[in-house]
Amino acid sequence: MRVHLCSFIWLLLLSFLPSFATKPAKAEILPWSSAPLNSISDLETIQSRIQNSFLKVKKSVVSVEAEDGAGSGVVVSPEGLILTAAHVIGQSGREMKVIFEDGSEAQAVSLGGSEISDAGMLKLINTVPEFYVPIAKSSKSEVGDWCFALGHPNGFDQERGLVLRVGRVIRKKEETMQTDCRLLGGDSGGPLFSMDGEVIGIHSRISQDPEANFHTTIESFHSNWDYFVNEELHTFQSMQSGGFLGVYCEESSDGLLVLEVVPGTPAEKAGLLSGDLLTHLDGNLLDTREKLTILVSSQNPGSKVVLDYSRQSREVSVRLELSERNSLE
């Protein structure tokens, strides 16, 4: 009898542990269960919202002509900033042709971006855009949201026009989200919209499963906006020679949660532990994992940085020296 009771309590404790560790206990309503669809008129409401938004946004969507293929993009500012995919621009400072939905053409130059999230930016040259679309605030889109994708699959075709796809957000984690909007080559860099016509993502990769394609999150653009506008394209290649910290983290609402500290790295020397929440690097808010990577690896090895983190609700600030990435095997 005692034995039974004992094992029961142990299991209880053990089983609860992981859920405490990863998610603070809270009574949560799953986002997609808040407004289930019940009738044909619910579907018709989605249809009319998407149709209205489509008419508002379509003139801002462009086809982007690269030397080795074609992608898509979307104008998001009166200055002519265009959001697209990193693999569409390829590099910074490249002149590219964009084609609007009505067939009119303009020149643009590629700015920065990041191969981590596949976010990329272009800017129109000598052209003031007639139309541009709003972008969603961070954390506005979530799993279960209805959305629509626009783009030029297989390249620009005036007769066919823009191609619309409708679906739902099926996953969203760190710098990537997935939807069941169907995509194809040429869609890359095209916008994913909320039903209200705000950009919530940029088409990045298509998956083997035609009903689970990948998009860069708008959060990735928000988090690194100034870097993308003013700096280079952040590539995996350039990361190799940049500074190195030595932590694996995961995004949380309070900062970057350290999952693992790599032995022999600046992170370990500075005393970081798994469970710490990284909040700022040199005063820059660490709201995405990608931002930490970009901030660290765009500095030279040997640079000194100030890292703010919180450990068990206690704020700590530490000064550390970045190492070379290849300093460990």
Added chain:
Amino acid sequence: MKAQITASFLLFGFAFFLVGESRENHDSLPSNLRLNGDSITKILGENKEEILQTSVGVFRNDKLIAQGIIVDSAGYILSKASSSVGARTIRTLEDQSFPIRIRKRDERTDLALWQVMGPPKSWETVQWADLNQSTELGMWSASAGADLDKIKLGVISANPRVILREGGVMGVLLEDLNISTTGIPITEVLPHSSGDRAGLKIKDRILKVDGRKIKSTGQINQLMQEKDPGDLLTLRINRKGKEMDIRITLGHRSVGFDLFNRNLMMSGPVSKRRDHFPFVIQNDLPLEKEMMGGGLFNLQGRCIGINIARVDRVTNYTLPYPIIAPVLNTWLKGLR
């Protein structure tokens, strides 16, 4: 006491299972809630049953090759002509098979009318949408799934338009000759092209196409322009002094000339004939090429057209009802 503990243990195990589930769910939308999940398609209710009830699978040697819809209570089935070639039977929602025979075929629309043979029976027929039913961009539309067990949902996804003929290709390069009395030599056979599959070889000289004597390269190009991918030709060739006939099924331009067309590779099987239509509407439904010939329906279960080509993984073409109506009505009037 013992019983009570066992009960708590089970309950707890169940609760733990739920915690695990909900965390899993938090990462990823359960499949029944996705666009083509059961919880969405079941919303169509009776309209869904009506769509499935009036759709049939079209079979050749027990292999599903196309879909069709029942267009007349006497048992007439409308399908895609080039996909349903050689069809023997149809299968209904109730999983019953019936033999069929071809009655009409129209090259321009790629439609075919089949008749169910056997004892008379009154068939439930498809309800057509109004001729002036709008099919504007973004409109929900639905089709029957491959096994008639599910509904596939999507939207009208691009401008309606004419699809021009691209012409069929053999996937070979020819020597450019203005006049030749000894045929036109092949200078290159593209790997995996229809010419390759048909067994054409470099230095083969094309003497005749479908019995017509060939005197110039331009003449062959002209003939190809008037053919569609999927068309079967007979070539009379001279290989090392020996004359022989070779049968070749023409391929699609994008396959012949852009061998590494990644988009086509990512798309999976597509319809052989996917160009040269008088007018189509485009949709993004997740359909397979064996589902062509089936109907495209609005949410009310009314048929707005026939899916006439799977083009790639984001594109299907549908012949709208106003294009179908004159062809079908003429056929049915003649048969009744």
